[in-house]
Amino acid sequence: MDILHDLESRGLIQQTTDEAGLSNHLAENQVTLYCGFDPTADSLHIGHLLPITILKRFQQAGHRPIALIGGGTGMIGDPSGRSSERSLNEESVVHGFTDSIRNQLAGLLNFDEGENAAVARNNHDWLSKITIIDFLRDAGKHFTVNYMLAKDAVASRIEHGISYTEFSYMLLQSYDFMKLHEEENCTLQIGGSDQWGNITAGMEFIRRTQGDEEIKVFGLTVPLITKADGTKFGKTAGGAVWLDAKKTSPYEFYQFWYNTDDRDVIKFLNYFTFLNQDEIAELQKAVEENPGAREAQKRLAEEMTKMVHGEAALNQAIKISAALFSGDVKELTKDEIEQGFKDVPTYELEKQDVNLVDLLVDAKISSSKRQAREDINSGAIYINGERNQDVQHIVTVDDRLEDTFTVIRRGRRKYFLVYFK
The missing domain is CATH 3.10.290.10 (RNA-binding S4 domain)
Structure with missing residues (x-):
């Protein structure tokens, strides 16, 4: 199964700019693609896992992923999917966040040497060197205000107001795509469906700056995750579920996935894991025939904890879970007790x-x-x-x-x- 068919079978494609063209492009080339991650905190959270797994799927299919860390755009703020302005962080804070996120991505993508080894780039490297005059002449002149107002990320904010700072974000992201196209031969940008306007703007910018309407660049978005009970994915009573073990322990991370609703578990297995369709079908059968056993949830929790935190942390999370279920806690270490009883009186x-x-x-x-x-x-x-x-x-x-x-x-x-x- 080729990569696009695999993504489609898992329900992972929300939009593509040219599905047939992209399919041919992927079949004929080793494609370089990218996804951006703005450093708005010192850790990624599980909402970032979907685009990360998409990059991993493309990498396993032989393509070359770029994880673009927004050291520059993270100082501006993306208006997509928000009803109000983001708080701006100091430059030193953003740089610290950038280093932390780069280290996390290195543990999730294959950065080892090889012809399709993942690459980490930081858009601060080029955005910080552009003067305001150069930016307005080289980027701003290619976008009309009418074009930008028509994009959902901007249009949804007009009634309540949007600063020029966040209004300009689309141009910065477009500049990123153009820069990666020039320097890395990047021809595909992926992101959540709320990034569609920014992605298509970047494609248009590349075509205009290169004066070639037929140039092969593409965009693909994944669906925003919804839960069957209507609550927000990735949130718990304690707040966001982070990928940093110091912010969300491996045990808490394991429990988050283990507590997945029966109505969501097969979708999440398709979205986040690399299990094949036969394995997922067997787990779906188990949910239907014996939901109380939570076999699918257990497999989901195991796969995700191992992916993010490793085998040792997974075994520790299972040990804590078993001890709490049985009540026999005498064999737990100090660290395991602190993880398992973090939220008890x-x-x-x-x-x-x-x-x-x-x-x-x-x-x-x-x-x-x-x-x-x-x-x-x-x-x-x-x-x-x-x-x-x-x-x-x-x-x-x-x-x-x-x-x-x-x-x-x-x-x-x-x-x-x-x-x-």
Whole structure:
């Protein structure tokens, strides 16, 4: 199956500028393509994974991907898909974000040597060298205001207002495509469907600057991801799901995918994983016949965690998940405890022996000493996964995991973490 047919079978093509022409172009050439990533934070998030996997699919098909980091455009702000202006970051901050994102992309794309090794470029390298006069003469003269106003990214902002700064973003992105076409023979730009106007503007700019209406440059967009329950993809109660393990732990990342709705899981397997259609069909059958087993969700979580964080982090996430499900947490390391119990109520105290009843009250696990004794007597209290029915129990160093944590469970699933400083 060729790359376009594979993308289409997975539901990954929203728009193409010339599908037949692009198909022939890909069949006859090793194509260089690019996608841009503006450094608006010090990490990419899972919303970036779809275009990254598209670059990986093209690379596996023998083509050459460029990850363009917007060290220049990131200082301006893309109006696409937004109802208000972005806050502008200082140049030093954007440069720091750029370095972080470049390192993340290197772990997701194959930058090793080879004829189709991925390339990372930074548009600050050329945009920072253009004078305002050169930019207006060489880029601005090729675009009418009417043409720009007709693009969705601009038109959707007219009612509430758009600054000239963000209005100019389209010209900067067009300049990027032209520059990569000149320097890297890049003939294809990909992006989310909200980038369609910017992509087609870049194609037009290349044709006008080169004076050749027949020049072969193309655009392809992928669909914006929607969830069946109407909530925004990539958001949780704790905020965005980041690719940086320090911002979203591998366990949290694994759990995000594992908790995918049955109505979305097959779509996400098609979108994000490299499983073939036969494997996905088998998983779809499993969802239909035994949804409670969550076999498809488990495979999705495994594939995505391994892709972003590696095999060791995946195994750690599975270990934490199994320990929390069984309640047997004694074998978890300090790091695994911190990941698995990041969002549970935590009580801190100095390292000392403490009466269990007093601890339950002080940590607000039980509402009173009377309730604490009832909870213990009824078998509702577990210390590090083991039921404790001794109202005289003293929590000592023997109850501290890694000499730091005691995990207390009340009832079936209500966890609390006691942190001994």
